[in-house]
Amino acid sequence: MGVHVKNDVPLKSRNYFHTRIFHSLQTNTKAFTRADQTTELEEYRRMPQTIKADLRYRIQSYDISLHGSRAVVRVALSQLDTNRPTFQLYHLYPLHSIEADHQPVTFTRNGDLVTVRLPKRASTLTFSYEIVDTALIPYTNGRIVLLADRAWYPKRRASHMYRTYEYRVAGTRAWDGAFTDQFVPNETYTFTLNVDGDVLFCNVPKRGKGYQGKAQAVTLIKGQGHQLVDQGYEITYPADWPHMAERAPTVIRQMEKTFRHVQQIASTAVSSLPNKIVFSSFGLSSFLANDHLVYNTDDLYGIDQYIMEQNFYEKILRLSVPPKGSRIMYNEWISLATRWLMQKQGLLVIDWSSKSEWFESQPSSVKKQIEAIYQAFQPLDVDQKQQCLRIWYANMDDGWTWDRILEMMQEVNGIGGRH
Numbered sequence: 108m109g110v111h112v113k114n115d116v117p118l119k120s121r122n123y124f125h126t127r128i129f130h131s132l133q134t135n136t137k138a139f140t141r142a143d144q145t146t147e148l149e150e151y152r153r154m155p156q157t158i159k160a161d162l163r164y165r166i167q168s169y170d171i172s173l174h175g176s177r178a179v180v181r182v183a184l185s186q187l188d189t190n191r192p193t194f195q196l197y198h199l200y201p202l203h204s205i206e207a208d209h210q211p212v213t214f215t216r217n218g219d220l221v222t223v224r225l226p227k228r229a230s231t232l233t234f235s236y237e238i239v240d241t242a243l244i245p246y247t248n249g250r251i252v253l254l255a256d257r258a259w260y261p262k263r264r265a266s267h268m269y270r271t272y273e274y275r276v277a278g279t280r281a282w283d284g285a286f287t288d289q290f291v292p293n294e295t296y297t298f299t300l301n302v303d304g305d306v307l308f309c310n311v312p313k314r315g316k317g318y319q320g321k322a323q324a325v326t327l328i329k330g331q332g333h334q335l336v337d338q339g340y341e342i343t344y345p346a347d348w349p350h351m352a353e354r355a356p357t358v359i360r361q362m363e364k365t366f367r368h369v370q371q372i373a374s375t376a377v378s379s380l381p382n383k384i385v386f387s388s389f390g391l392s393s394f395l396a397n398d399h400l401v402y403n404t405d406d407l408y409g410i411d412q413y414i415m416e417q418n419f420y421e422k423i424l425r426l427s428v429p430p431k432g433s434r435i436m437y438n439e440w441i442s443l444a445t446r447w448l449m450q451k452q453g454l455l456v457i458d459w460s461s462k463s464e465w466f467e468s469q470p471s472s473v474k475k476q477i478e479a480i481y482q483a484f485q486p487l488d489v490d491q492k493q494q495c496l497r498i499w500y501a502n503m504d505d506g507w508t509w510d511r512i513l514e515m516m517q518e519v520n521g522i523g524g525r526h
């Protein structure tokens with residue numbers, strides 16, 4: 108979750124903001140505060156969430172040139188069936204020009220969506236724009252973190268980079284949000300990148316002085332940090348995390364084990380953990396693509412201590428299992444699946460009674476149904492819990508009811524001979 112507001116006053120922010128890139132990397136000369144981040148998110152809250160977008164085209168490849176703050180991105184199209192193609196590009200980046208086959212064309216901007224006005228068919232579009240310092244993507248002294256879930260280059264999308272939604276808690280309005288590329292679309296493109304300065308991490312393979320290869324999306328990090336290779340994994344981590352060479356094997360084993368357990372109860376967005384992993388203590392969002400994982404602990408602890416915490420198991424679930432059904436039902440599934448993962452690890456401190464943060468916004472009748480499900484779930488053995496979670500996720504859609512979930516749990520309990 109991102110930011111919650113009651114009576115339009117922000118209460119907390121968690122996973123999504125660059126409060127710190129790596130410990131030794133000062134992210135912003137203007138020392139952005141949480142208020143700056145909230146102000147930027149308020150802009151998204153005011154943006155119309157439903158916008159007419161035309162995606163009747165296909166992208167074949169990207170050629171990205173990034174020198175200083177100047178970005179020039181050439182997009183090669185494999186198919187074009189519209190003269191008004193829509194792209195997603197971060198609205199705070201000044202867009203100087205767009206060329207179609209080297210000829211200037213006009214465009215319109217609506218939030219993060221750019222509509223290009225083509226007078227005739229074209230095979231390439233070239234975007235020239237500026238990478239500027241903002242609360243969501245700080246950039247200072249040549250140091251920047253351009254994550255694959257951000258619209259830092261033009262993407263084929265029909266939505267803004269960030270979406271918001273409102274709900275009510277105890278009769279009071281609240282709101283939350285998430286990056287729309289939290290689960291990166293599965294299509295891949297050929298990327299070529301030419302970047303000046305010292306690059307700490309790029310998920311696209313190094314080729315000569317640049318980077319070239321196929322990927323769903325690109326993460327590019329320029330700044331300070333450390334890297335190591337362990338068990339075939341290329342790990343990038345904060346400069347202030349000590350003894351990672353000794354800690355990495357434990358962390359990797361635990362992540363692999365947890366991911367395999369998740370696959371026992373749900374279809375995951377990727378088939379296995381990617382071999383490129385970026386860890387951070389604070390500030391970065393977390394997401395999982397086919398070729399790299401960005402994992403933010405949002406904590407002071409080194410990752411080896413963090414893997415014993417409840418947040419670790421919940422985050423692995425949220426990174427790997429796409430939402431299904433209603434928001435409340437998915438979140439209660441996550442809540443119980445987190446506790447099952449902890450039980451599988453033999454962790455003793457498990458609070459079986461606490462619900463998801465969406466629980467309090469539900470009507471009292473729904474709360475009673477959810478309470479009954481938690482009471483039915485807790486006494487099941489670990490294999491029965493696994494079966495219940497697998498059936499629940501597989502069937503979760505808008506027609507899947509709390510009564511049906513409770514009935515299913517009672518059936519599983521009966522099959523196991525436990526009453």
